[in-house]
Amino acid sequence: MGISKHSIETLKQTLDILDVIGSVVELKKSGSNYVACCPFHDEKTPSFVVSPVKGFYHCYGCGVGGDAIKFLMEYEKLSFVESVEKIAAIMNFTLEYETSYEKKPDFALLDEVMRFYQKNLLNHKPSLDYLASRCVANSSIEKFALGYCGASFETIKFLNAKGLNKTEALEYGVIGKDSVWEYARFSDRIIFPIHSPSGKVVGFGGRTMSGANAKYINSPQSKIFNKSKLLYGYYIAKDKIYKQKKIIVCEGYLDVIMLHQAGFDYAVATLGTALTKDHLPLLAKGEPKVILSYDGDKAGINAAFKAAKILAASGKDGGVVIFANGMDPADMVANKQINELSDMFANPVPFVDFILQHIAKNYDLNNPLQKEKALAESTQFLHTLSPVLQEEYKPTLAHLLSLPIHLIGSKRLPQHNPLTFTTPTQEIAESVLIKTLLEKPEWIDFALEYIDISLFVYKRAEFTKLVANEHQDSALIALMINERIRPINDLPSLKEHLRLFITQAYTQILSQIPHYTGMNLQEKSILMKEIKTKILQLKKGELLPYVSSSTF
Structure with a gap:
């Protein structure tokens, strides 16, 4: 039973290679590409390049390269089918198989449970009163799909009535089980659904209404819920994050909800944990300025210090806002201190300044x-x-x-750009030509009327692969995603490049003719005259097909 070719092609067309590679490798923007230290070999300076535009990756250190499917195959030692299925799961893409069998989405149960919690909230006055006391508007309740989980038996009864899979409910933390009973994990709690960046419900947060020891709890770790990589509210905020080029990172669910309510709709929160390096790929999307918004107590300041160190070391722009006097963003919104919040978020303490100040105070x-x-x-x-x-x-x-x-000593770190290289003009010209024909395959036949493989000195193997239409070749991928090699954008410029390319080749031959063996002086003279005539024609602007000296 195989995956249909149409389904694989559709997946390839819709996937973002950054979502796949960025989930396991910390990528940093470099022009239109992203770079990182290669996950396939040990290196201290980045030579691993990912092109979201081309949909390929390549390491200039060890030579590996390919598309998102190939990456997972190599990185996790998966088969082609396993890699495709894993990417489809990441993207919530339903694959079509050659038989009538289709894999069930993992998220249907959580969607059903979320809607059950939402209905419960509408009939639970204490929860609605609590949210009203925190000045949470009805529009925010709807926007964030808030809910309420009542007595334990109600959730069990709902699962049974709907015929939902209890094994999945247990796996995703909707219910728990001891040696005797099944029970609702979030019993008597206000529910905050947690979404993946693509918008699927992957878990829940719950705030106690009965004074339980744990004020807030989250779903347990599962194959679809990793709280160290998720940010509450990200799916709802991501469009504004990309547009505003800003992201506010808070400590709590209500902080996020109230900030959105006040117009700061690019706010998110960590899920009961400190910000970690695992959050960096998500924070890098859209290259926003990161504003840490933390409480002014000792725990909040220490959390801000640790997070700021991670963000500073990764080169993130942004800063820290600390809320003094026991206040938090939700309180300030409730108190209608919107202007004060705007000023605070507009003037965060830069990460490095905050860190140095924190160290000095200690x-x-x-x-x-x-x-x-x-x-x-x-x-x-x-x-x-x-x-x-x-x-x-x-x-x-x-x-x-x-x-x-x-x-104040400073340590000079070695600077290295994996894409910096010194090459002869000829090699650059060959690279530009091949990259152009990779991007404009409709020009290949035209180019082949004027050039052949004998013109190539440095990129002969790549030209052979290009003509053979082997575009997945690692060397061609390396050329394709190398931003320092700029392709030609129009046909007149291609003609000019070919003219100069052929002129350079003839000029090189002309300098070598005096050293030819097997030719007498008269033969050399005739050959030099013919080539000089061609060079003169080319320099006057005429494009001539290249003829190898061996055919003269």
């Missing part, structure tokens, strides 16, 4: 030994940054620690 700077420790910790942090940022922040650190600037 030491008694009147004590020389303590000051030395503060300097050591701050310098260690600065060494995680780029050389430019290290230099820029030396005066800031010197001022914070009341030290002369020459005592």
